[in-house]
Amino acid sequence: MDFELSPLQRERYAGVSAAVAERFAEHETCTDPELVRLAWKDAASIGLTGMCLPEKHGGAGLGALDTALGLEAFGRSCSDMGLVFGVAAHLLSCAVPVWEFGTDEARDLLAGMAAGDLIAGNAMTEDEAGSDVGRIQTTATRSGEEYLLEGEKSFVSNAPIADVFVTYAVTDPSAGFLGISAFAVPRDLDGIVVGPPLPKMGLNGCLAARVRFEGCAVPARYRLGAEGGGGAIFQHSMAWERGCLFAGYLGLMERQLAECVARTTGRRQFGRKIAGFQAVSHRIARMRQRLESARLLLYRACWLLDQGRTDVGAIAMAKTAVSEAAVANSLDAMQLFGASGYLAGAGIEEQLRDCLPTTIFSGTTEIQLELIAREAGL
Missing domain, CATH: 1.20.140.10 (Butyryl-CoA Dehydrogenase, subunit A, domain 3)
Structure with a gap:
């Protein structure tokens, strides 16, 4: 058993910590969407928004432990934990499933996500479905080469500034957990209504809101994995989020x-x-x-x-x-x-x-x- 970080890991940690300290020396927690996006660009310039994504998609190709070390250095040198949380959630619960389960068309989003030009929000939680994933009520009905999304997500981190929503919906009501499918939904599609930022007692640098899908037509190419595989995809993304965030x-x-x-x-x-x-x-x-x-x-x-x-x-x-x-x-x-x-x-x-x-x-x-x-x- 070797508990020592390698020289490269220590060097990378020190580099990230120093870069964050420099870039965010004057930064204070804020809730203005434009200022939050500017802070994201600073985080992206250090490479924090794409650490574990493949290099061909603009990431650094890091593994889970090295990604965790990068986030640890981020939290060590930046007092805005809302920003740290928002970046980590974007990367781990959104970018990771798009990379590992997305079609080639869906993966076209990754370069923007790694560069911080596209911010992602994880849209799973509903009023009656938090830990009990099998109770989600949002539906996705197949219509030719599209899915029509109907339903409302109650707490979506990054939603007010998000450009992409990784969301989960029921495609087969009779199949329970195996009837849930996952989608990467671009913000500019019709039928997406994002509510005002939710007031919270902490993590204020991570804006959150309710998101409603009203007959939102999502091209089938933005489905992640096979139909019915959304539950397993969500569990996989949570392994990354709980492990690294x-x-x-x-x-x-x-x-x-x-x-x-x-x-x-x-x-x-x-x-x-x-x-x-x-x-x-x-x-x-x-x-x-x-x-x-x-x-x-x-x-x-x-x-x-x-x-x-x-x-x-x-x-x-x-x-x-x-x-x-x-x-x-x-x-x-x-x-x-x-x-x-x-x-x-x-x-x-x-x-x-x-x-x-x-x-x-x-x-x-x-x-x-x-x-x-x-x-x-x-």
Whole structure:
């Protein structure tokens, strides 16, 4: 077992981290669509929007672990976790299935996606279908060489600025999970209605909205995989998202830990540095332990993906470990910073808000525990 990153991996991580720090030095979380798109172009110029896509489509051809390292460096040096999340979701839950399951015509979208010219949104969640994928109500009815999409998606990340929607719809109501098909839907098709940005408590740099399909005629060439294969495609994309996206939060926790160390070694109370109080030093020790434990699980899950082994249990454990560590560490950071951490502007309260949804998106913690239990034979 070799736990060392290679010299190339360390060099790439340092390069991405430095480039992000330079490009986003003056960046602040914003919700203006035009400014968000400009931030995406900065991310694309570093190569973050196409890391795991093949070079022939404008990507870097990286594997899962190297993609995760890139996202970790992104989260380490960029305080706008909404942007980090949005870029990762675009790449992992949208670009990956288009690349692996799309027709040649659908794959023509990849060059724009890798360059950040086309932003993608994953349109799966509905009011009555979140973790229960088999309950989606959006339908896709075949009509010659087109599918007519009807239905509404309730929470689509990147939707207000998206140019492509990777969506899932029922093509055979009698087949259950095997009756779902996947599509890459260009935004400029008629019959797509995108709602206003949804107000959220965190990840504000990732705009989200409801998306409604009203008789949207999607050419059959934009179907991903075989008809009825959408459920399996979604699961595959979630393996990539759960395995790699959460590396961004490793970066956030690394940055957060450094801030807490600086704070506690610089602040004095009762005549000495507060880092000298055991209650403080042990809190930081536990923060580091959570971070390093979660990192090992995530790296292992990504390594397994690179070996062609989609280990559902390993991915679920990594996702759960990172999300729970991110929330716990953010609560600890709030306590260590005290009132100054609670105030807007210090960044600590924003970190907490950005970390809280990690236990919900990409499958709730409860769903991950069910997957882990199933892998254990329960």
